[in-house]
Amino acid sequence: MNTAALPRWVVAAAVVGAVFVVLPLAAMTLRIDWPRFIPLVTSEGARAALLLSLRTSVSATILCVLFGVPLALVLARTSFPGRRFVRSLVLLPLVLPPVVGGIALLYTFGRRGLIGSGLASLGIDVAFSTTAVVLAQAFVALPFLVLSLEGALRTVGTRYEAVGATLGAGRWTVLRRITLPLVLPALVSGAVLSFARALGEFGATLTFAGSLQGSTRTLPLEIYLQRETDPDAAVALSLVLVVVAVVVVGVAHRVRPLGSLDPRGTASPKAPAAAPGRVD
Amino acid sequence: MIIARLAPGVRSHGRDARRGRPGRTPGRQLCAVPAAVAFIVLLLTGCGGARDATGAGGSAAADGAEIDGSITVFAAASLTSTFTDLAGRFEDGHPGTEVRLTFAGSSDLVTQIIEGAPADVFASADTRTMQRVSDEGLLAGTAVDFATNTLQLAVPPDNPAGISSLADAARPGVKTVVCAEQVPCGAAAVAVADAEGVDLDPVSEESSVTDVLGKVTSGEADAGLVYGTDVRAAGGSVLGIDLAEAGAGATTYPITALAESPEAATAQAFVDFVTGPEGRAVLTAAGFGAP
CATH class of the missing domain: 3.40.190.10 (Periplasmic binding protein-like II)
Known part of the structure; x- marks a missing residue:
């Protein structure tokens, strides 16, 4: 980092900002009861919560990719009346308090909800199930993927796609061999962001899915509950969550440059691969 | 994401500052950070200032056992409607007082009190959480049981x-x-x-x-x-x-004034009011049992 290009006060403010984020995490680490750390984080409840969190977050991320990629493509590559409005609606979970999301989901998929009452008559019960956790997580995480992918799609532009089409490539071929490889780094980072958001999901899960060890009590819910009786356990589990988040983000940063150089499936990888570098 | 991106920034800034020491003017750069931190600290202490001011007035009032000023009552979530009612009645009965209410789960409240939250009175939904406050030596006297719930x-x-x-x-x-x-x-x-x-x-x-x-x-x-x-x-x-x-x-609800309260007389008066006949009547009407 060369700070010469920036006014010093910008750098100073940036340092204050960074300290503001890092200091509370450091303060939390200082409170950890190290001799009890291993027993605390390997207790049955903690392991069940961590496994459930990882399982549901992966499922939610898969849902986000399955529906978020088409959503981002439609928002970035088509034009229809009310597109901007639809876009802001889709991004709404980003700014909604999660508990509001939970209430909304309850009135949709709950036993007396809009869709839930129909599902219940078919014998499908969403409430208090792991499915409810995944739905809550996907609901809050989807905008992260859509936002990062849509931005990338706009930045790379349609030039290569147009060239591909004039050379006779069909829509599916253009999508598969030009568009998606171009935005792969953004897709990966969007998916990682979604995963991280899903991992930290608390409010919507608590409101919509309930809390039962092994089926709906994810790590954030376990932390919230442990705080009631054993603050040391809550702090220890919080550190586990921070470490998982840091590892995930770190892995994503490693994957991104590799992804942008990945020539797999692209006929002219070098030139377009440079473009996503600007997407940041 | 944010952590991973910003943390390297902190380190590299430190390196640059050291590298720049002989030639350039790192002094200004290094001063800027403590200055900004100090600014934020000032903001924080500014927030606490109002509290200190009432505290100073309060201790004078306590000497004369005069009941006025503002107290903060931390009460269990299940007491929300009764304590809102009781606080209003208390203020009516003691002009010049203000009762600020905070409702949350008892364990949450205990954690906040132990971490230094400015509470004058604490009403818990069980004796176990009250014991934690007592263990920290934060009670003004002993806690009094004032209601039960089933x-x-x-x-x-x-x-x-x-x-x-x-x-x-x-x-x-x-x-x-x-x-x-x-x-x-x-x-x-x-x-x-x-x-x-x-x-x-x-x-x-x-x-x-x-x-x-x-x-x-x-x-x-x-x-x-x-x-x-x-x-x-x-x-x-x-x-x-x-x-x-x-x-x-059945759970028992204890209430107490807290040792660190700058409005000790008013805090104790509120405790007495809740445990007294008017408090009893309001609690009974809401379905609470007698202790």
Whole structure:
């Protein structure tokens, strides 16, 4: 980092900002009861919560990719009346308090909800199930993927796609061999962001899915509950969550440059691969 | 994401500053950071200033045992409606006083008090959490028990699962929600279920009684174990079913003035008011039992 290009006060403010984020995490680490750390984080409840969190977050991320990629493509590559409005609606979970999301989901998929009452008559019960956790997580995480992918799609532009089409490539071929490889780094980072958001999901899960060890009590819910009786356990589990988040983000940063150089499936990888570098 | 990106920034800034020391003017750069931190600290202490001001006035008032000034009361979530009512009555009876109320789960409140939150009075939903405050030496005197509460089974008004007892709530296929054992209402639920010899298999163990009630009022759950006062406060949105062994899970509510209170006289006056006849009447009307 060369700070010469920036006014010093910008750098100073940036340092204050960074300290503001890092200091509370450091303060939390200082409170950890190290001799009890291993027993605390390997207790049955903690392991069940961590496994459930990882399982549901992966499922939610898969849902986000399955529906978020088409959503981002439609928002970035088509034009229809009310597109901007639809876009802001889709991004709404980003700014909604999660508990509001939970209430909304309850009135949709709950036993007396809009869709839930129909599902219940078919014998499908969403409430208090792991499915409810995944739905809550996907609901809050989807905008992260859509936002990062849509931005990338706009930045790379349609030039290569147009060239591909004039050379006779069909829509599916253009999508598969030009568009998606171009935005792969953004897709990966969007998916990682979604995963991280899903991992930290608390409010919507608590409101919509309930809390039962092994089926709906994810790590954030376990932390919230442990705080009631054993603050040391809550702090220890919080550190586990921070470490998982840091590892995930770190892995994503490693994957991104590799992804942008990945020539797999692209006929002219070098030139377009440079473009996503600007997407940041 | 943010952490990973910013953390390297901190380090590289440090390196640059060291590297720049001989030639350039790192002094200004290094000063800027403490200055900014100091600015934020000033902001923080600025917020605390108002509190100190009332504190200074309060100690003078305490000497003359005069009851005025502003106190902050931390009370268990289940006391929300009764304490809102009582605070209003107290202010009416003692002109010049202001009672600020904070409601949350008792354990949350204890954590905040131990971490230094400015509370003058603490009313807990169980003796166990009060003991934690006492262990920290934060009580002004000894805590006084002022109310009791017992569990009821709350069901949606149409009672879809046809529940009339705790044993019904334990039937397979019935969605019953309880508090987790870590919170007072969950401990009470276990005690009642044990006393009735019922083996509950809940679909969810919530961290607060409000969450249990929410699952019942929304119709997601067929039944939930909540306090009788919650059922009464929920009005017609749930039906309350009495439990045969409710007494086994009775919880006792203690109240106390806190040692660090700058308004000791007013804090104690509020405690006396809650434990006195008017407080008793309001609590009884809300469904609380006598201690």
